[in-house]
Amino acid sequence: MTTTITVTAATGAQGSSVLNAYLSHPSPSPSPSTKLRGITRNPTSSTALSLAARGVEIVSANLDDEESLVAAFDGSTHIFGLTNFFEPFLGNMADSNAAAKAVAIETRQGLNIAHAAAKTGTLKHLVWSTLANVAQISGGEWSVPHMDSKNAVDAAILADDGLRRKTTFLWVGAYGNNFAYPGMTPTWIESAAKYVQLHPVAPDTPIDMLGATTPNLGIFVIAVFEQPQLTLPSDKNPRSKFVNASMEKTTVEKMLQLWTKATDKEAVYVQIGAEQMERIWGTWGRKLDLMLGCFDRYREKAMTVRDGKVLGMEELGVGEGLVNTEEVVRIMRSD
Ligand SMILES: NC(=O)c1ccc[n+]([C@@H]2O[C@H](COP(=O)([O-])OP(=O)(O)OC[C@H]3O[C@@H](n4cnc5c(N)ncnc54)[C@H](OP(=O)(O)O)[C@@H]3O)[C@@H](O)[C@H]2O)c1
Numbered sequence: 590m591t592t593t594i595t596v597t598a599a600t601g602a603q604g605s606s607v608l609n610a611y612l613s614h615p616s617p618s619p620s621p622s623t624k625l626r627g628i629t630r631n632p633t634s635s636t637a638l639s640l641a642a643r644g645v646e647i648v649s650a651n652l653d654d655e656e657s658l659v660a661a662f663d664g665s666t667h668i669f670g671l672t673n674f675f676e677p678f679l680g681n682m683a684d685s686n687a688a689a690k691a692v693a694i695e696t697r698q699g700l701n702i703a704h705a706a707a708k709t710g711t712l713k714h715l716v717w718s719t720l721a722n723v724a725q726i727s728g729g730e731w732s733v734p735h736m737d738s739k740n741a742v743d744a745a746i747l748a749d750d751g752l753r754r755k756t757t758f759l760w761v762g763a764y765g766n767n768f769a770y771p772g773m774t775p776t777w778i779e780s781a782a783k784y785v786q787l788h789p790v791a792p793d794t795p796i797d798m799l800g801a802t803t804p805n806l807g808i809f810v811i812a813v814f815e816q817p818q819l820t821l822p823s824d825k826n827p828r829s830k831f832v833n834a835s836m837e838k839t840t841v842e843k844m845l846q847l848w849t850k851a852t853d854k855e856a857v858y859v860q861i862g863a864e865q866m867e868r869i870w871g872t873w874g875r876k877l878d879l880m881l882g883c884f885d886r887y888r889e890k891a892m893t894v895r896d897g898k899v900l901g902m903e904e905l906g907v908g909e910g911l912v913n914t915e916e917v918v919r920i921m922r923s924d
Pocket residue numbers: 597598599600601602603604628629630631634650651652653671672673674675676720735761762763764767
């Protein structure tokens with residue numbers, strides 16, 4: 590039987606990492622028995638055209654339109670599902686309800702992926718790109734918008750036993766290039782001749798880093814798809830399977846030290862309050878506070894599931910070829 594690997598958001602950081610990993614995989618893909626398919630709204634974008642030139646079948650579909658996904662998933666044996674919270678969020682930053690509106694949109698798009706995947710008769714394995722369920726871990730005390738929407742989709746998949754048994758829940762660690770985002774980039778203080786990083790959490794707040802999105806995410810996804818005996822529920826071990834796609838368990842202050850090392854620039858970590866974050870960066874500052882704050886408050890527990898184990902690099906046998914965050918910062922510096 591032909592293996593057809595279909596990747597949503599194929600032109601983005603995660604989707605293109607998955608396709609690139611298959612395209613450079615030692616057992617050649619695409620091969621006569623393995624086909625790669627990428628989904629985009631715009632098949633004539635330069636990224637889509639360059640994927641097509643490398644042998645990826647590019648299919649037009651919109652995450653807002655379930656029927657377009659049903660058609661795009663037709664014949665797929667493996668699906669990588671991704672939604673992008675940040676497109677509707679960043680597009681509405683002036684709106685004080687931007688986060689709530691983006692949650693509604695991302696949830697709907699994720700449900701469309703889940704429903705379309707459930708209707709794909711040939712499906713063997715869905716990797717759903719999601720994040721840890723902090724709302725559940727905190728007993729409802731903490732809520733992070735771009736986690737809540739993904740977790741609502743998790744709940745729908747968990748409630749559909751047929752789909753749940755074909756799904757791996759992939760928690761994607763923080764990208765190494767997040768330093769490029771406002772509020773993450775250290776700020777130059779002329780009078781001190783130093784950079785400062787203003788963050789709303791204690792310096793020892795744990796953070797799990799994916800490292801470089803490409804190649805790392807694709808390496809994790811191939812390991813998940815190639816080891817269904819480990820990454821899918823079975824009759825013997827029917828529990829849902831969660832994977833943490835991270836290569837570095839570090840802290841926010843150690844991340845800044847990495848930045849210092851990679852850029853040769855002196856930087857100081859300064860903890861400020863949530864209110865100051867919001868006054869400086871508005872809605873975006875509030876979001877950063879909620880996201881980092883959950884790791885400060887719930888520490889390593891934030892990256893756990895209630896019953897069961899989260900699989901990581903070691904269990905998946907992933908390591909070779911991964912690019913760490915320090916290297917990402919060096920590459921960003923030389924760009
Ligand atoms: N930054 C981090 O550290 C981090 C860590 C873990 C998880 N995440 C999550 O990663 C997600 C973003 O993924 P990314 O970084 O790969 O995004 P990205 O590089 O910005 O790319 C976004 C992708 O989404 C596609 N897309 C957006 N809306 C679509 C729609 N309505 N229909 C079809 N395709 C659509 C775009 O495709 P076209 O434009 O070609 O149609 C594009 O391929 C967010 O949800 C975020 O929460 C981020």
